[in-house]
Amino acid sequence: MTTTIPDPFAPVTLGPVTLRNRIIKAATSEGRSPKGLVTDDLIDFHLDFIRGGAGMTTVAYCCVSPEGASAPGQILMSEKSLPGLQRLTDAIHAEGGAISAQLGHAGMVASKKITGVTSMGPSKFVNPSSMEYCRAIRREEITMVIEQFGAAARIAVQAGFDAVELHFGHNYLPSSFLSPLLNRRKDDYGGSIENRSRFVREIAQRVREEVGDKIAVIAKISMDDGLPGSIWLNDSIRTAQLLDEDRNLDAIELTQGSSIIRQMYLFRGDVPVSDFAAVVKEPMKTGVRLFGKLALGSFPYKDLYMLDAARQFVPVMKHTKLILLGGITNRGHIDTGMREGFDFVAMGRGLLREPDLANRIREDSTVTSRCIHCNKCMYTVYGRTHCVMEPDDHHGAVPDRNSPYAVDRARLLPLSSVG
Numbered sequence: 001m002t003t004t005i006p007d008p009f010a011p012v013t014l015g016p017v018t019l020r021n022r023i024i025k026a027a028t029s030e031g032r033s034p035k036g037l038v039t040d041d042l043i044d045f046h047l048d049f050i051r052g053g054a055g056m057t058t059v060a061y062c063c064v065s066p067e068g069a070s071a072p073g074q075i076l077m078s079e080k081s082l083p084g085l086q087r088l089t090d091a092i093h094a095e096g097g098a099i100s101a102q103l104g105h106a107g108m109v110a111s112k113k114i115t116g117v118t119s120m121g122p123s124k125f126v127n128p129s130s131m132e133y134c135r136a137i138r139r140e141e142i143t144m145v146i147e148q149f150g151a152a153a154r155i156a157v158q159a160g161f162d163a164v165e166l167h168f169g170h171n172y173l174p175s176s177f178l179s180p181l182l183n184r185r186k187d188d189y190g191g192s193i194e195n196r197s198r199f200v201r202e203i204a205q206r207v208r209e210e211v212g213d214k215i216a217v218i219a220k221i222s223m224d225d226g227l228p229g230s231i232w233l234n235d236s237i238r239t240a241q242l243l244d245e246d247r248n249l250d251a252i253e254l255t256q257g258s259s260i261i262r263q264m265y266l267f268r269g270d271v272p273v274s275d276f277a278a279v280v281k282e283p284m285k286t287g288v289r290l291f292g293k294l295a296l297g298s299f300p301y302k303d304l305y306m307l308d309a310a311r312q313f314v315p316v317m318k319h320t321k322l323i324l325l326g327g328i329t330n331r332g333h334i335d336t337g338m339r340e341g342f343d344f345v346a347m348g349r350g351l352l353r354e355p356d357l358a359n360r361i362r363e364d365s366t367v368t369s370r371c372i373h374c375n376k377c378m379y380t381v382y383g384r385t386h387c388v389m390e391p392d393d394h395h396g397a398v399p400d401r402n403s404p405y406a407v408d409r410a411r412l413l414p415l416s417s418v419g
């Protein structure tokens with residue numbers, strides 16, 4: 001018996017919106033909004049992926065509150081950023097594409113050097129990358145953050161986004177609630193996986209109440225975060241099941257890894273230690289040289305590296321679509337995702353390397369990606385995020401280390417800030 005798989009390049013619905021195809025540009029923090037406002041540079045960056053054939057691009061990431069920032073210059077979802085966001089979504093729609101806003105609160109990944117306040121997580125902790133203390137969030141602050149997600153989603157609707165992507169991954173605030181290692185609360189937000197899932201479920205519910213059926217709601221969730229005793233599949237499948245039963249999400253994007261330690265678990269491939277060391281100042285430079293590989297971890301790259309974990313979620317989802325991520329760079333990978341029961345694929349580094357990869361794959365199914373997973377794009381987040389192998393590309397060949405903005409970011413950002 002032959003199984004028919006969906007055509008990845010045919011239009012498809014995502015909740016209330018229709019995407020022209022099933023290829024999503026994954027969130028890769030852009031560094032193109034130095035004042036926290038949309039720039040022409042940011043618009044051009046996203047237009048490249050849409051002109052290059054992706055069905056939807058993702059703006060990464062947009063803070064729900066100033067305390068939720070993980071890097072300087074991130075866009076805060078507010079009345080102030082609204083006109084620029086409207087310009088961005090208009091430009092994308094004029095090219096026939098769709099656009100999603102990744103909404104996040106960095107929690108313990110936030111840094112006091114950026115936000116001016118002590119970061120917060122489910123329980124007190126010291127972020128091993130930044131060595132900064134993070135305090136336990138108070139009960140009333142949990143309610144406040146849920147409201148902030150709702151307000152940010154309202155801005156996304158006003159700005160004309162087609163979707164919001166709730167960042168429930170990488171040990172940012174919502175994700176850290178899911179971790180038995182980071183969440184040691186004794187109230188009804190800690191303990192059992194049902195309790196640890198309460199915060200993300202309440203955020204999803206509040207966002208859905210706010211957006212109704214005007215736009216799609218996606219959540220990016222860590223299947224496992226690579227930390228011993230932390231999030232693993234048994235728990236994350238249950239969280240996904242609860243979110244599915246709630247029916248507040250249109251899709252779940254499955255990710256892995258943590259932004260507080262062993263970040264390479266999320267990326268796999270080469271560990272760009274010397275490149276990181278080159279863009280940071282002393283004493284961090286020496287620290288990165290000596291301990292960078294230990295802190296970032298080292299995990300070999302493999303095509304479709306998240307598939308083994310992600311396929312565990314397919315039979316569990318009754319109502320919510322699934323987005324496969326991780327090492328997807330050619331037609332064979334996309335078709336494998338479709339065959340395995342995923343509804344969409346998301347691509348990060350492959351599209352940073354070649355923004356027109358989706359078009360080229362559509363035209364010629366034998367096209368292979370030029371991305372070699374050197375991960376040198378990781379350290380470009382200190383300037384304007386881009387692939388370092390595009391000399392003619394207007395995204396910039398190398399980070400401009402003389403730019404005060406780049407230096408400022410390099411001084412302020414811990415290694416944790418990629419994703």
Ligand SMILES: Cc1cc2nc3c(=O)[nH]c(=O)nc-3n(C[C@H](O)[C@H](O)[C@H](O)COP(=O)(O)O)c2cc1C
Pocket residue numbers: 026027028029060061102167169220255266267325326327328346347348349350377378381385418419
């Ligand atoms: C330079 C860079 C920046 C990233 N920034 C974000 C981010 O802001 N938010 C996020 O959820 N993931 C972020 N990611 C992770 C990607 O969305 C994606 O999960 C990861 O790159 C794996 O997909 P890939 O194998 O297609 O690259 C980033 C990745 C890279 C390479």
